[in-house]
Amino acid sequence: xxxxxxxxxxxxxxxxxxxxxxxxxxxxxxxxxxxxxxxxxxxxxxxxxxxxxxxxxxxxxxxxxxxxxxxxxxxxxxxxxxxxxxxxxxxxxxxxxxxxxxxxxxxxxxxxxxxxxxxxxxxxxxxxxxxxxxxxxxxxxxxxxxxxxxxxxxxxxxxxxxxxxxxxxxxxxxxxxxxxxxxxxxxxxxxxxxxxxxxxxxxxxxxxxxxxxxxxxxxxxxxxxxxxxxxxxxxxxxxxxxxxxxxxxxxxxxxxxxxxxxxxxxxxxxxxxxxxxxxxxxxxxxxx
Numbered sequence: 001x002x003x004x005x006x007x008x009x010x011x012x013x014x015x016x017x018x019x020x021x022x023x024x025x026x027x028x029x030x031x032x033x034x035x036x037x038x039x040x041x042x043x044x045x046x047x048x049x050x051x052x053x054x055x056x057x058x059x060x061x062x063x064x065x066x067x068x069x070x071x072x073x074x075x076x077x078x079x080x081x082x083x084x085x086x087x088x089x090x091x092x093x094x095x096x097x098x099x100x101x102x103x104x105x106x107x108x109x110x111x112x113x114x115x116x117x118x119x120x121x122x123x124x125x126x127x128x129x130x131x132x133x134x135x136x137x138x139x140x141x142x143x144x145x146x147x148x149x150x151x152x153x154x155x156x157x158x159x160x161x162x163x164x165x166x167x168x169x170x171x172x173x174x175x176x177x178x179x180x181x182x183x184x185x186x187x188x189x190x191x192x193x194x195x196x197x198x199x200x201x202x203x204x205x206x207x208x209x210x211x212x213x214x215x216x217x218x219x220x221x222x223x224x225x226x227x228x229x230x231x232x233x234x235x236x237x238x239x240x241x242x243x244x245x246x247x248x249x250x251x252x253x254x255x256x257x258x259x260x261x262x263x264x265x266x267x268x269x270x271x272x273x274x275x276x277x278x279x280x281x282x283x284x285x286x287x288x
Contacts, residue, residue: 034058050267059204059224059267063106064113064130067163071271072126077117081148085109086141092172102133110141111166114149116158120275122282125153127162131205136166138210139173143180146214150187150198159197159278164215168208181213188217197281199274202229202252202261220277221261223252224270229260 032043037056046053050070051060062070068077088095103109111133116125127149129136146162153160169177191198200218202211205228212231223229230250238245248254255261265273 032060052267057225057266059226061131061165061204062267063132064108064128067128068113068117068126070267071161071163071274072117072119073121077115077126079113079115080152081114081145082109084141084145086139086173088172089140089176090172090174095172098134098172106130106132108133110145111136111138112142112145114145116152116156119161119271119278122275122278123156123158124278125149125156125158125160127160129163129165129210131165131167134170136164136210137168137170138166138177138180139170140176140180142170143177143183146180146184147187150184150191153196153198154191154194157196159199159281160191161199161201161274162214162218163201163203164206164210165203166206166208166210166215168210178209181209184214185217188214192219197277199277201270202227204228207231216260220263222270222273223255223261223264224267225252225264227252229255 029043031040032046033040034053034056036058037053039053039055041054046060051062051066052058053060086099088099108130111131112127112129114125114127116123118124119126127146129142149162150160152158169180171177188198197220198218199220199222200215202215202221202223204224204226206215206223207228207230211229215229228250229252232240234245234249246254252261252264256264263273
């Protein structure tokens, strides 16, 4: 009896591992883990916060439809060039199959959605790249849609707001993809001559031929916090210059510090910033 009174208590609890059946009953996608700080959160809560981690401010990728819903006034977006589809000019192995797969996965026809809508009541031409489709790579259709959107902006005298998210030029289209850099830049040059506002919003990632062309040509260049922005990869540059690059190299904050960006704006504040800029430039037009 005395032995039972002074019996050492276990300091740990028995952990029962969930069975395979229980695991299968938990719906997939209900929780999301932040890749930066490791915080686990409900997916619905993350969506309510515009896919920004409340713990560390990490910005998750947004699809083109999500970005449009978060930016434009409700029900005020009208898409351009919906039926424009990519061809396979080089006969690249499995390219058509990959395009079809991405169309089914994303419910988009290409890596950019363009159209017009209102933001805070101000009309604008809007383009949004989607990294789920061929990593947002720029092929002939992407370049053509962006150039046409710029031309629409000139014709209608609407500001053009373009959200970039891209791995660069699309290798499956070779030199035709590289030509889109010149095409889109020429269309933006016409906007500049006609004094039509172009706001470029660079998101994570904006790299390669996209960063070297239209993404960097805004009258105002904005980026989301922590966005990877650059042309070549860090390792390639380090091997070329034979120097160790700073830890924050090719981040939005690094580019802001060195004058390549005008501002870095958190996603939760971006719509209000765009409205302020549109209001400012609308006032300027009205007063000469």
